[in-house]
Amino acid sequence: MTAVFICHPSQEEGKLGKRQNKKSNRKISGTNMSAVIPAVSKLSSRIIRILGCNPGPMTLQGTNTYLIGTGKKRILLDTGDKDVSEYQQTLAEVVNSEQVDIEHIVVTHWHHDHIGGVENIFGSIASQPKVWKHKRDIEDDVDEDLPKQIPISWLSDGQEIKVEGATVKVHHTPGHTTDHVVLSLLEENILFSGDCILGEGTAVFEDLYTYMLSLNRILELNPDVIYPGHGNVVEDPMKKIQYYIAHRNQREAQIFEALRNNADKQMNEMDLVKIIYTETPEHLWPAAANNVNHHLTKLTKEKKISCTSVEGENRWQYYPTPSL
Known part of the structure; x- marks a missing residue:
């Protein structure tokens, strides 16, 4: 009503x-x-x-x-x-x-x-x-x-x-x-x-x-x-919540894959946004970059990628780990 x-x-x-x-x-x-x-x-x-x-x-x-x-x-x-x-x-x-x-x-x-x-x-x-x-x-x-x-x-x-x-x-x-x-x-x-x-x-x-x-x-x-x-x-709350969880896991997988596919490069958040958020309007890219940064922080803590400061800017790179 x-x-x-x-x-x-x-x-x-x-x-x-x-x-x-x-x-x-x-x-x-x-x-x-x-x-x-x-x-x-x-x-x-x-x-x-x-x-x-x-x-x-x-x-x-x-x-x-x-x-x-x-x-x-x-x-x-x-x-x-x-x-x-x-x-x-x-x-x-x-x-x-x-x-x-x-x-x-x-x-x-x-x-x-x-x-x-x-x-x-x-x-x-x-x-x-x-x-x-x-x-x-x-x-x-x-x-x-x-x-x-x-x-x-x-x-x-x-x-x-x-x-x-x-x-x-x-x-x-x-x-x-x-x-x-x-x-x-x-x-x-x-x-x-x-x-x-x-x-x-x-x-x-x-x-x-x-x-x-x-x-x-x-x-x-x-x-x-x-x-x-x-x-x-x-x-339909349960479907929405499950989508949110799956979406974040998917984003993390996309970020990790983008870094692995560019293993010879050190990349910043916006480099990754341009690869991953291809259907997102550009004025929303800063918000997307913020989310990417959080995924990168998590992946760095898990030692799945490396982070280096280049001229005061953080850059990330795929960090290969030996197979078990």
């Missing part, structure tokens, strides 16, 4: 009707997106999805934020980017229409397109919500998009947050970031996957090893449906 709300324009973006038509049919160039996501969708009796109105190459149609619960007090999962007036106005309309209060804001991870809107929502759309987030592993890391004046409550693995009609359980799933969490909605066996699993394409990550562990953990949760941080609803 799709609600009637739309993402409003800022004043400089023209009249509402024109903006509405552009927004409803918007696709992001180069992402091969087929799904058009409404600004507001009632996904179940407990879940309303509000699109973050921040489309882009890395955010797809925009950040998915979710209002969860059936009673007066609700949970808001993720908050989109900072200072996106369209999103703030749409969220306010939904809150007012439903006649609810946001009691908890839960942030899946520290990236700006998930945490940035906290400052806009706290004290305005939501008067005094409790803001939840998992700690990052490195103490010196600072979540720059999280205002210091807003108190943060730290999430823990296995924790449950309850409002009327909804209980969400926290699962720490590092890999995309060290603080990343996914949440199970226990009443419906639904998983909110943040950026660990997307509705379209595959995710980027900071650490491949922990990311693979997190994918396997989600596989064990066996959700009926996945509501991702970007992209449309994943109706």
Whole structure:
């Protein structure tokens, strides 16, 4: 069921009707997106999805934020980017229409397109919500998009947050970031996957090893449906998760094979991207190079390839090992 709300324009973006038509049919160039996501969708009796109105190459149609619960007090999962007036106005309309209060804001991870809107929502759309987030592993890391004046409550693995009609359980799933969490909605066996699993394409990550562990953990949760941080609803979660795992294993095999086929060369990430990501638009190559780098780091640790610094740039080469 799709609600009637739309993402409003800022004043400089023209009249509402024109903006509405552009927004409803918007696709992001180069992402091969087929799904058009409404600004507001009632996904179940407990879940309303509000699109973050921040489309882009890395955010797809925009950040998915979710209002969860059936009673007066609700949970808001993720908050989109900072200072996106369209999103703030749409969220306010939904809150007012439903006649609810946001009691908890839960942030899946520290990236700006998930945490940035906290400052806009706290004290305005939501008067005094409790803001939840998992700690990052490195103490010196600072979540720059999280205002210091807003108190943060730290999430823990296995924790449950309850409002009327909804209980969400926290699962720490590092890999995309060290603080990343996914949440199970226990009443419906639904998983909110943040950026660990997307509705379209595959995710980027900071650490491949922990990311693979997190994918396997989600596989064990066996959700009926996945509501991702970007992209449309994943109706066949097990197939999607298994694809992600197989895809990463396939990518690693492709990288290793490319190095072995060019054993006389020292190659950087972009050299490998041009060989492997032949069907990926060039503007997405930097993200692909980041993923390749993580595979290379893993393969280097396993002593399957060698890494040499050439004029300050890492280069990798096939490292033949003796047969057993």
